[in-house]
Amino acid sequence: MVNENLINKLATLSESAKYDVSCSSSGVTRKSKSGDIGSASGWGICHSYTEDGRCVSLLKVLLTNYCIYDCAYCINRKSNDIKRAAFSVKELVNLTLEFYKRNYIEGLFLSSGIIKNPDHTMERMVRVIKELRTIHRYNGYIHMKSIPGASKELVYQAGLYADRLSVNIEIPSEKNLKYLAPEKDHASVFTPMKYIQNGVTEYKEERKKSKSVSKFTPAGQSTQMIIGATNETDQDILRVSSVLYLQSSMRRVYYSGFIPVNPGDTRLPAIRQAPLVRENRLYQADWLMRFYQFSSEEILDDVNPNLDLEIDPKLSWALRHPEYFPVDINICDYHLLLRVPGIGVKSAKLILASRRFGLLDTYQLKKIGVSMKRAKFFMVCRDYRGLNVNSSSPEYIRSLLVKKTPRSVASNQMSLLFSE
C-alpha cells in the first residue's frame, strides 16, 4: 500500500515537472572522495531517452504541485483540477539516492509549485539539497529552480549546495507575461537571476583569497522561454537571449515549443502541434551565438525578423552575404571557417590542425566530416573551384539546397504523375 502510494506520487510529481526542458548535467566536474556517494562528470551523461526523444539525465520532479499562482501556460496552476501531491524531504532524498546508486540518473532536478509564499517553498527545497550534500555526502549533480520572489538569503543558501540554479522567464516580453501570469513580472524573474550572478562573482573573489571557500553554483544558471504562445518574433526572442548571455553565469537559454496544456484558456492560441521546427531553428541560432561567434543582429534583422523554417540560420546568413564567399579553406582564419555552411566547430578545428601538413583537398575534407553537399558552394580548396554563391546567385543556390521531397502517401506504391 505504501509502495502504491509512492509510485503514484512520483508519477504525479514527475508528470507536473516534465515541461521544464533543461536536463543538462554538464558544466561541473567533481571527483568522488572515498566513502562519498557519486561524482559529477564535466560533459554530463544522459542515462535514458523518453519516447519523445528527450534525454533523461536527472530525476526531474516537483517537491509539490500545489500552487497558489494561476499562470495560463502552466499545468499546475491553481484553477486546474488535477491530482495534487507532495514529497516529504526524507522521501525525496531517499528516492534520489536509490536511483543514483543504480546508475539510473545523474542527479536531481528539483522544482516546486508555490505553497504559502515563495520563501516558504524555497526553504523546503533548500532543506532537501542540503540534506543530500551534508548528511549523505552526495556528490552528484543538483539543479534547483529558484522560486521567483524568493529572498536573497535563500538564493545564496541554495547556491552553495546546487550545481545550477535557474529561473524561468517563460514569456519573452513583460507585457505578455503579465497578461498570462498575473502574479509575475519581469522584475520577479530578473531579481533572483541577479542574486545568482552576484553570488557567483562574490564567491569567485573570495576563492581567490582562500581555496577552502566553496564554489557557488559551479554550473551557472539557465532559463527557459515558451515559444509560440505569444506573438513575439524570433528577433525579440534572440535579443532577450543575447542580453542574458552577457551575464557570465548564464550558461543556457532553453526554448520550449508551446504545448496547450490548458486547452480551455482563451488567452492562448489553439494549436494542434507544438512549433517544433521553429524551436529547432531557435536552438540552431542559439548555437551560432554561443559557439560560432555570431551576434544576434547578424542572425536576424528588421527585414527578416523571423528565422527561415526551410533552411538553417547559418545557411540563411551565408545566402544573404555572398560577398564573404567563396573562402579558401587552406588560407582563411577560424572565424570565417566557422561561417561556411557545412563546416561545424569540430571540422573547423580539424581543418586548422591538418592544413599545417599540406593543402587539403575535397576527399580529405569529406573524410574530416565536412558536409560537402552544402559547403561546396561557399569554398574553394586545392582541387575544387566550382560554382559558388558569389559567381552564381543566392536564389539559385538556395533552390539547390532546399529539399524538395513531396511526402508520398505510401512509399511502396508507384506514383503516377499526370502533367496538367
Place this chain on the structure above:
Amino acid sequence: MVVFQYDKSFEGLLCAVFEAYDKKKYPESLISQEQIVPLLTREVFAIETQTEKFLRVLTLLKNKMSVMELNRLNAVWLSEIENSDFLLFQYIKYAIDSKFEHSANFGHPVVLEIHKIAKKVSKEVHAWQQFVRFQKSKDEIYFAPVHPVYNSLPLVIPHFKDRFSSQQWILYDLKRNYGFYYDLSEVHPMVLEGSGEHLRTGFVDEEMLHPDEKLFQELWKKYHTSVSIKERINLKLQKQYMPKRYWKFLTEKQ
C-alpha cells in the same frame, strides 16, 4: 608481399615493430600463427614475443607520444576490429619515421582511421556510462551486465570506480565472459563460475534480489513513462540517441 606471423597480443605487435626495423623488412600483412599464409607471399617472418623487445618499443612510444595518443592506440587495440592491428602497426611506423608532430595530421588516412576507430570505442565507453543499470542483490552487491561490441569494459572501469566508491559492484561482460568486481577499496578482474540465470539473461534471480529492488525498478519505470510528453512523441529520435542494442538490459525497457 612480406608477411609477419605473431601471437596476436599487444606485446607481440610491438615486437613486430621491433623486428621490422631490425630486419628493415616492413610487412604488408600481419597474421596469426594459425592463419593461412595469403597467396603471392614472398617472405614470411615468424615473430617471437620477447618482453625485452616489447619494453624497448614501449619506451620509445612513451617518449614519442602524448598520454592521450597512447590511450587512443590502446582503445584501437581493444576495438578488436579486423585489421586494426595492422593499422596500429602503420601508425606506429608513421610516428617513428616522422620528424614532426604527427598525431594531428588528419589528412593522412592512417591517422584519420585511428582517430575514427578510437572514437567508436570511446562512444561505446560513454554508452556504458549511460546505459548500465545496476540490480541490487540481497548481499548488497550491485550487479550489471554489459554486452559490448568492442572490448570496451576495461576503459569504463575508472568512471565507475570513482562514482560508486561507497558500494560493492560487479560489471560483467556477458559476451566475453569476464568482468570486474569492486570490493569497496580495489577493482578485481573476475570470471563468474557456474551457470547462474544472470549469466544467461543478465538479470539476477528474484530470490537473490534485495527486497527493495523490485520497488525501485517499478518506480523508475513509472518515472520513465510519466516524463514523456505525448504531444511530442518521436520514436525515431529516441532510437537515434539510445540505439536498440542497448535496450536489452535497460530496466525501463523490460
